[in-house]
Amino acid sequence: MNPKVVVFGLSTEGYSIACKMALKGADVQIIDESTPSAISIKSDIAKTYPTVQTLKDDEPLLSMAPIDVAISKAQFLFFVPILRKTGQEIKIEINSKFKEAVANLKKGSSVVYCLGTGFGGNSENMSLLEHVTGFKVGKNVSYYYYPLHKNNETPGFVGTNSAKPDEKIIELLSNTKKPQFIALSSSEHFHAINILKQFAVLTSILEICKFAKDNASKSDLATNELGKIFLDNMIDNLFDLRSLSLSFEGANTLMYIINGSIKGIDNYIKRLIDEIRFVLKKNELKASRTKILLLWSLDQHEMKGDKIETLQTLQTKLQDYINDVECVETPLDYFHNEKTTIIVVCSKSDYEYVQKNKKDNEIIVIKANPLCEVAE
Numbered sequence: 455m456n457p458k459v460v461v462f463g464l465s466t467e468g469y470s471i472a473c474k475m476a477l478k479g480a481d482v483q484i485i486d487e488s489t490p491s492a493i494s495i496k497s498d499i500a501k502t503y504p505t506v507q508t509l510k511d512d513e514p515l516l517s518m519a520p521i522d523v524a525i526s527k528a529q530f531l532f533f534v535p536i537l538r539k540t541g542q543e544i545k546i547e548i549n550s551k552f553k554e555a556v557a558n559l560k561k562g563s564s565v566v567y568c569l570g571t572g573f574g575g576n577s578e579n580m581s582l583l584e585h586v587t588g589f590k591v592g593k594n595v596s597y598y599y600y601p602l603h604k605n606n607e608t609p610g611f612v613g614t615n616s617a618k619p620d621e622k623i624i625e626l627l628s629n630t631k632k633p634q635f636i637a638l639s640s641s642e643h644f645h646a647i648n649i650l651k652q653f654a655v656l657t658s659i660l661e662i663c664k665f666a667k668d669n670a671s672k673s674d675l676a677t678n679e680l681g682k683i684f685l686d687n688m689i690d691n692l693f694d695l696r697s698l699s700l701s702f703e704g705a706n707t708l709m710y711i712i713n714g715s716i717k718g719i720d721n722y723i724k725r726l727i728d729e730i731r732f733v734l735k736k737n738e739l740k741a742s743r744t745k746i747l748l749l750w751s752l753d754q755h756e757m758k759g760d761k762i763e764t765l766q767t768l769q770t771k772l773q774d775y776i777n778d779v780e781c782v783e784t785p786l787d788y789f790h791n792e793k794t795t796i797i798v799v800c801s802k803s804d805y806e807y808v809q810k811n812k813k814d815n816e817i818i819v820i821k822a823n824p825l826c827e828v829a830e
Contacts, residue, residue, distance in 0.1 A: 456481045457622050460528035462555040463487065465757040466506055467568065467602050468534035473500035475626060483524045487536065487551075492524030493517070506755040525558040530623060534568045534602070537693075538759040544693075545700075552579065553586050561589060564596040564623060569757070570645055570694030571601070572701030576613065576638045592616060598623060599638055601645045602757070603691065610634060613641025649694045650711060656688060657718035663824040664725065672825050685726075685822040686750065686761065686801035688719060693758040722824070723764070727771055729826035730798065733818060734776075737794075741776045745793040748772075749808065750800035751783040765800070788814055798822055805829075 457480050461472045464486040472484040472495045483492040494517035503509040525531060533555050539547040548569065556565060567579055576599050580591045589595045592615050599613030611634045612619070612627060619635045627633050636644070659680060666672050675681070699712045734744060748769055752761050765781055772779045778793065784807045786797075795814075799805045800822045808819055808829075819829040 457626065458527055458529045459483070459532065459626070460485065460492065460524050460530070461532045461534055462525075462551070463533070463535035463757065464493070464506060464755070465534050465536045466753055466755045467757045468532065469495075469506045469509070469755070471532050471534060471568070473504075476500040478626060480626065483519065483528075485521055485524065485555075489518075490521055491518045492521050494519070521554075522558045525555070526560055528559070528563055530564050530566060530626065531555060531559065532566045532568060532600075534757055536755065536757060536759075537569075538762070540759065540763050544696075549582065552582060556583050556586050559587050559589070559595060561594050564598060564620060566598045566600050566623070566627075568600050568602050570649065570691070570697055571599070571642065572698045573639075573642050573646070574701060575697065576642065580615075596620060596623075597638075599641045600627065601641075601694070603648070608633070609645075611636050611641055611644055613638040645694070646698055649691055649698060650708075650715075652691060653695055653715035653718075654711065656683075657715045659683065659824050660688075660718050660722045666825060672827065676823075676825055676827055680824050681821070681827065682802055683823055684799070684801045684805070685722075685764070686804075688722065689761045689764050692716075692719065692760040692764075723768060723771070726768070726798070726822055726826055727775075730772065730796065730820060731775055733796065733820060733828060737818070739794050743793050744776055745778045745780070745791070745795050746772060746776055747786070747795060747797045748779065748781045748800065749784070749786060749797050749804045750781065751804055768798075786811070788812070788817070794818070796820060799829075 459475045459480045459482045461468045461484040464484055468484060472482050476482045476495045476497045477500050482495045484495055485492050499514065503512065533552060535551045537544060537547055565583060580597050583595065583597060584591055587595065591597050596616055600609055603609065608629055614635050615638050624632055663675065663680065666675050695712060695715060699716065702709050734741065748765060750765055752765065769779050769781055784804060794816065796818045797808060798820045799808055805821060812819065821827040821829055
């Protein structure tokens with residue numbers, strides 16, 4: 455009999471999981487929190503619609519069921535919600551959605567938690583799961599930790615407190631090879647190492663690039679891989695880094711590394727704004743006669759809202775100096791007006807689009823990379 459899978463959250467990551475499960479022959483439903491309802495995803499839908507956006511654009515007729523009914527029949531519940539709160543409110547939002555997701559779970563089912571947590575985060579989740587359902591984790595229900603990485607990369611490990619993982623979950627989460635099932639605490643440690651490695655490298659690059667002030671240094675560094683890192687890459691997994699920062703109280707070496715990395719991103723945003731202001735000054739442009747387009751083609755269905763938040767922050771801070779700042783996506787209309795246009799390109803794909811389509815030499819293009827290059 456095909457396993458019944460429910461994915462909580464019509465996010466890009468959630469839809470990707472739903473499609474993979476459907477193609478493996480599972481009976482899959484995905485919960486659209488905005489409707490709210492559980493939508494049936496069959497293998498033909500998974501093959502026809504590769505993304506959430508293509509599914510929403512075409513609006514195919516899909517079988518739907520109430521959320522509570524779908525969850526009450528689930529053998530496996532994947533928690534992949536869309537999160538848009540920030541700061542202190544994010545934990546409240548996650549807990550609220552998690553309670554909603556697990557409230558109607560049946561005995562013998564399994565929860566697969568796909569958000570990155572800090573140390574001890576899974577213990578908190580299991581306590582909440584037991585409180586809401588009345589079931590004992592490891593006895594009446596199972597819990598797995600499966601933190602998704604940037605670009606929906608599949609984790610190489612699954613955290614579990616079960617001595618013998620369910621064969622069906624092993625089969626569902628296997629791609630070309632089976633993931634490694636390890637202790638929950640170990641999985642938190644491995645995930646923390648992966649996140650800190652990523653941001654330690656990034657922070658080092660951002661801080662060193664501050665010192666590249668002469669044209670020769672900038673040119674040499676830009677021809678390296680550094681020129682291909684954009685703001686879009688810098689924000690990947692920032693949610694997970696912030697989650698890690700909540701694991702500790704007081705000063706310790708890990709907190710210095712985590713806070714230094716978060717500070718490094720904040721400092722880069724300030725430096726990018728300073729470079730934009732310098733370009734205005736260098737070209738003798740008046741703020742009132744300048745329009746800034748922040749070009750960042752964001753995935754509006756992404757599970758984590760860090761990129762959307764960063765774009766809004768950048769826009770707000772720039773508007774302190776230049777009133778006319780607009781967030782845009784590709785395809786871009788290169789309209790002509792009486793103002794000088796500066797395009798700040800925030801991702802590699804957006805920059806490739808600009809390179810291919812830019813015809814107006816009056817437009818100034820600034821790359822939101824570690825060197826804040828002005829494109830030739």
